[in-house]
Amino acid sequence: MSTSISASFTHWLRSNRGFLVLLLCFGVFRTAIADWNPVPSGSMRPTIVEGDVVLVNRLAYDLKLPLTGIAVARLGEPQRGDIVTFESPQDGTRLIKRLVALPGDVVAMREGVLFMNGVAAEYADVHRLLDPVAPGVNLPATRATERSAGSERSVQYLDGMPNRRSFGPVEVPAGHFYMLGDSRDNSGDSRYFGPVPRALLIARAEAVLVSADITAHWAPRWERFVSLLH
Template sequence: MRQWLKDNRGFVVFLLCFGFLRTAVADWNPIPSGSMRPTLLEGDVVFVNRLAFDAKIPLTDISVARLADPVRGDVVTFSSPKDGTRLIKRIVAVPGDVVEMRDEVLLVNGEAAQYTDLAPATEAMGDGVELPAIRATERIAGSRRTVQFLPPTAARRSFGPLRLGADEYFMLGDNRDNSEDSRFIGPVRRKLLIGRAHHILVSADILGGWAPRFERVAAPIQ
């Protein structure tokens, strides 16, 4: 073993540096589901900045330095408070906010979101199944994004009001009727945040024969 380490020390150092980089500095996250449609699609692989909010001891949730505070509108990866699964969603409310939803309309601190640019779309569900969808631009609390609704589905369209604690964040998927987010798993504590998703690295249509989607490569996540 000692001789193997001596003969392959360059490779070992590379693996150690690569492991430190991925667990403490930067990471990538494949998108397996449609919960963030139309912003992120199944088959996208996104770049995640692990130093966006906190510097943590690798492989732990222990923060050694706070670098910045998450803001409404950030797309983030985090560990689910329900079962530890890694998820990617959008922050819609931050510590101290009162958040609620009334018949699909998001409210933060009593301010109702405005929905414009409504347009029909279709949602691919796999195996050739498609559902009619509606896409709209959602504006609230100084941030904006494109969201999607699936009128035929049964979803949790009303909840709250809920006041967030001192280190709690409320997450929603942009695909509002097809997302297991804070409406179901509860608010997410800051220590469970992994990082902020910045850009799409590569993309392939996993629902359509794995055809590459070159137009999505290096696209910023808004």
């Protein structure tokens, strides 16, 4: 009986070896080179919204052994303004946030204004809107272009939901990076779990591949398809 099962399994392997090799190559590609990540939360609004599927570059910072998190070579250095996927140092959850401070930087926030090494960020294009934070729920929000330490991004603040708009100053330790969500009042980030060690960085987000509106029966957002992130 066991001989028959072994023979059947061997036959199955031979018959499907091409498919199995394809699966292995696909796994290697997604864990070592590039990947695509659905975004379920609004912590990076307005840059990334719920329902976006984001292309990430796993070779941006480190070469890692396929199917593991073991880095074998450094390929690049994280920069202020990068959008990064990483494992939360708090519970290992995969997150996507904005890298705002490098090792040695002193970062702080005062009433929503970001300070980098004692210099306040500049805010331009300030405007008001209603932001859909959940199906059927819109909150008044303020959006602006934030310029700090040579990088810029769109950020937003939600009325009535002040989320640690003041903290620090915090000096980022060697080998660590400080992360914030672009939606400053709707993000669990380094304000809660501290700077993120380089070993927990996974990839740099490069573009939105496809997007669907989760509040409108997953209707495609054609205008967000294949759009670069910055």
